Amino acid sequence: MSTFEQYLSVWVALCIVVGVGLGHAFPAAFAAVAALEVANVNLLVAVLIWLMIVPMLLKIDFGALGEVRNHWRGVGVTLFVNWAVKPFSMALLGAFFIGHLFAPMLPSDQIQSYIAGLILLAAAPCTAMVFVWSNLCEGEPHFTLSQVALNDLLMVVLFAPLVGLLLGVASITVPWSTLLLSVALYIVVPVVVAQVWRRALTALGTGALQRVLGILQPVSLVALLATLVLLFGFQGEQILTQPVVIGLLAVPIVIQVYLNAGLAYWLSRKLGVAWCVAAPAALIGASNFFELSVAAAISLFGLNSGAALATVVGVLVEVPVMLSVVRIVRASRGWYENGNAAVNASSPAHPR
Numbered sequence: 001m002s003t004f005e006q007y008l009s010v011w012v013a014l015c016i017v018v019g020v021g022l023g024h025a026f027p028a029a030f031a032a033v034a035a036l037e038v039a040n041v042n043l044l045v046a047v048l049i050w051l052m053i054v055p056m057l058l059k060i061d062f063g064a065l066g067e068v069r070n071h072w073r074g075v076g077v078t079l080f081v082n083w084a085v086k087p088f089s090m091a092l093l094g095a096f097f098i099g100h101l102f103a104p105m106l107p108s109d110q111i112q113s114y115i116a117g118l119i120l121l122a123a124a125p126c127t128a129m130v131f132v133w134s135n136l137c138e139g140e141p142h143f144t145l146s147q148v149a150l151n152d153l154l155m156v157v158l159f160a161p162l163v164g165l166l167l168g169v170a171s172i173t174v175p176w177s178t179l180l181l182s183v184a185l186y187i188v189v190p191v192v193v194a195q196v197w198r199r200a201l202t203a204l205g206t207g208a209l210q211r212v213l214g215i216l217q218p219v220s221l222v223a224l225l226a227t228l229v230l231l232f233g234f235q236g237e238q239i240l241t242q243p244v245v246i247g248l249l250a251v252p253i254v255i256q257v258y259l260n261a262g263l264a265y266w267l268s269r270k271l272g273v274a275w276c277v278a279a280p281a282a283l284i285g286a287s288n289f290f291e292l293s294v295a296a297a298i299s300l301f302g303l304n305s306g307a308a309l310a311t312v313v314g315v316l317v318e319v320p321v322m323l324s325v326v327r328i329v330r331a332s333r334g335w336y337e338n339g340n341a342a343v344n345a346s347s348p349a350h351p352r
Contacts, residue, residue, distance in 0.1 A: 008136075008221070008323060009320070009323055009324070009327075011225055012225070012228060012319060012320055012323060013320075015225045015228040015229045015232070016228065016232050016320070018229055018232075019228060019229040019230065019231065019232025019233040019236065020232050020233070020236045020239050020240065021236070022229070022233045022236065023232060023233035023234060023235065023236020023237060023239075024236040024237060024240055026233075027236070027237055030230075030233045030234055030236065033230065033233075033234075034234050038181060039175070039177035039178045039181045039295070040175065040177075040178045040291065040294065040295035040298065041178060041181050041182055041185060041291055042230075044230065045227060045230060045231070046185050046186070048223045048224075048226055048227045048230070049128050049129070049185075049186055049223075049227065050185075050190055051219055051220060051222075051223035052128075052129075052131070052132050052220050052223045052224050052227070053128050053131040053132065053186070053190055053220075054190050054193065054194050054197075054216070054220075055135075055213060055216035055217055055219070055220045056131040056132065056134070056135045056141065056220070057131065057145075057190055057191055057194035057195075058194045058197060058198050058201075058209070058212070058213060058216070059135075059141055059213065060141045060142060060145055060194070060195075060198075061142075061198075062195060071140065071143050071273070071274070071277045073268070073271045073272065073273050074143060074147075074268060074273045074274075074277035074278065074281045075143075075146070075147060075150070076271075077264050077267045077268050077271065077273065077278075077281050077285070078147050078151075078264060078281045078284045078285050079150070079154075080267070081260050081263055081264045081267075081285035082125040082151060082154075082284070082285060083125075083154065083158060083162070085260060085263060086122045086123075086125070086256070086260050086285070087119060087122045087123045087162055087163075087166055088166070089122070089256060089259060089260065090118050090119055090121070090122030090252065090256050091115070091118075091119050091122075091166050093118070093252035093255055093256055094114070094115040094118040094119065094252050095115060096252075097248070097251055097252045098111055098114045098115050098118070098248070098249070098252065099111055099112075099115055102248045102251070105244065105248060106245060106248060107245075107306070110305075110306035111306070112306075113301055113305050113306030113307045113310075114249060114306040114307065114309070114310045115310075116167055116297070116300075116301065116306075116307045116310075117293075117297050117301075117305075117306060117307030117308065117309065117310025117311045118249070118252060118253065118310050118314075119163065119166045119167060120163060120293045120296050120297050120300075120307065120310075120311055121253070121288050121290070121293040121310065121311050121314040122256060122288065123159055123162050123163050123166070123293070124155060124159060124288055124289035124290075124292040124293045124296075125151045125155070125284065125285075125287070125288065125289060126148075126151075126283075126284065126287035126288055126289050127148050127151065127152060127182065127183070127186055127187060127289050128148075128186035128187065128190075129287060129318070129322075130144060130147075130148055130280065130283060130284050130287060131144060131145075131148070132220070132224060133280070133283040133287065133322050133325070133326055134279070134280035134283060134284075135220075136323075136326045137279040137280065137283065137326045137329050137330050138276065138279070138330075139276055139277070139279045139280030139283070140274070140276040140277050140280065143276075143277050143280060143281075144280045144284070145191075147280070147281075147284055148187065148284070149187065151284070152183050152187060155179065155289070155292070156179070159179075159292070159296075163296070175292070175295040175296055175298075175299050178291060178292055178295035178296075179292055179295075182289070182291050182292060197212075224319070227319075228319050231315055231316065231319075232316065235312055235315075235316060238309070238312070239316070242309075245309070246309075246313050246316070249309070249310050249313040250313050250316070250317050253313060253314050253317055253321075254317060254321055256286075257286045257287070257317075257321050257322070257325065258286070258321075258325070260285045260286045261282040261283065261285055261286035261325045261328075261329075262282070263285065264278075264281050264282045264284070264285030264286070265278055265279075265281070265282040265329060265332075265336075268281050268282070269336055269339065275333055275336050275337050278329075278336065279329040279330075279333075282325065282329055283322065283325060283326070283329070286322070286325060287318065287322055288314055288318065290311065290314055290315040290318060293311040293314065294308065294311045294312060294315065296311075297310070297311045
């Protein structure tokens with residue numbers, strides 16, 4: 001990692017403070033920026049996410065995507081954690097912490113709404129931001145791309161029935177416009193742009209691609225920090241006016257992240273998955289598609305509901321907590337590989 005990346009957690013902490021401060025000092029300005037959205041997708045945030053993920057996508061050679069079939073165990077782990085464990089574990093954590101342990105400290109009329117928001121958050125696995133986490137832990141990029149694409153497809157058919165089952169609601173209004181626009185903006189269009197750009201650069205020689213990547217890498221990290229300032233700025237007033245509620249809602253979310261990341265990492269090690277696949281598998285298993293969850297909470301329960309607030313808390317803790325998971329998987333690489341004699345050979349781009 002570069003010196004800048006090594007201290008990324010420090011920059012993140014500063015951005016959180018700056019974002020909350022600016023959001024409190026200039027609420028009208030942030031409200032205007034927040035209003036720049038289509039189908040609950042903020043356009044400025046979308047541009048910043050583009051700047052984050054396009055450099056990662058430039059590194060991917062689509063001609064090598066066939067190698068993903070060698071990582072079928074990693075795909076199985078993430079699918080199991082994302083769809084069979086995470087939503088149900090969040091329902092249990094929400095019921096215990098919000099419905100029982102913290103109930104006396106929360107508005108009684110919002111408790112069920114808070115739990116519903118947590119479930120909506122867990123039922124939507126992460127898409128675009130996973131490219132950032134995978135890149136920071138030197139994960140296998142082809143595996144990451146294929147897994148994100150597979151999760152997008154599964155969300156179309158599984159999100160509504162899964163949420164309906166856990167919330168006990170017969171009919172779920174899925175915000176299809178948000179789901180489809182997010183997939184198009186964050187996955188389809190960036191992938192096409194990156195591959196067209198990669199082919200043009202490759203035609204000029206491998207040196208051209210590496211030079212562009214060297215320029216874009218710091219741009220990607222700055223975009224990550226700018227996104228964080230915006231997200232915390234959007235919610236600056238809520239953070240300052242409801243700090244206790246936000247802190248309590250963050251507890252099951254943080255536990256869920258570490259629980260599912262740890263489960264995916266442990267299962268990968270038990271199944272002999274290469275570390276360069278296990279690392280992004282842990283991150284994919286833990287993170288969430290916050291645009292979809294926030295939009296679903298608003299459409300089902302309303303903008304000022306406890307469910308909407310719970311999904312927003314998920315947005316606020318996402319970056320700091322996922323950065324800590326990146327640090328853990330990087331620091332534990334030796335333990336992972338030394339104890340996993342049956343691990344598959346890593347891809348040529350990620351030798352063990």
